[in-house]
Amino acid sequence: MAKHxxxxxxxxxxxxxxxxxxxxxxxLTAVQGDAGLVEPLPDPLEPVVLALVPAAITFAAGWKAKHTPRPSGG
Structure with a gap:
């Protein structure tokens, strides 16, 4: 099996x-103590929205990065 x-x-x-x-x-944990940032959100939705921030950053990093070229053949 070839290593890529x-x-x-x-x-x-x-x-x-x-x-x-x-x-x-x-x-985000520190910000969560400051209700002013998430105050407009319903209480049950606040932790969900705060948890989505790292996931969105991860998705954006993977989306933006270019594919690694692979050698042709083999």
């Missing part, structure tokens, strides 16, 4: 997931 390099899309999405789940979630 890890796709740039996978690398960027992984990095975004890591950063989104560590640093960004810490910020």
């Amino acid at each position: 390099p890890v796709e740039k899309k996978v690398t960027w999405a992984t990095a975004a997931a890591y950063l989104g789940s560590t640093g960004l979630l810490a910020i």
Whole structure:
């Protein structure tokens, strides 16, 4: 089985997931204590919306990154 390099899309999405789940979630946790930012949302919807932020960052990073070229043949 031929070994191929890890796709740039996978690398960027992984990095975004890591950063989104560590640093960004810490910020969002602090923001969650400040109800002014999410106040317009219904209470049951607030945690769902806050959890979608890292997922959206991960999706955007994977979407934006270019595919890694693969050697032709074999």
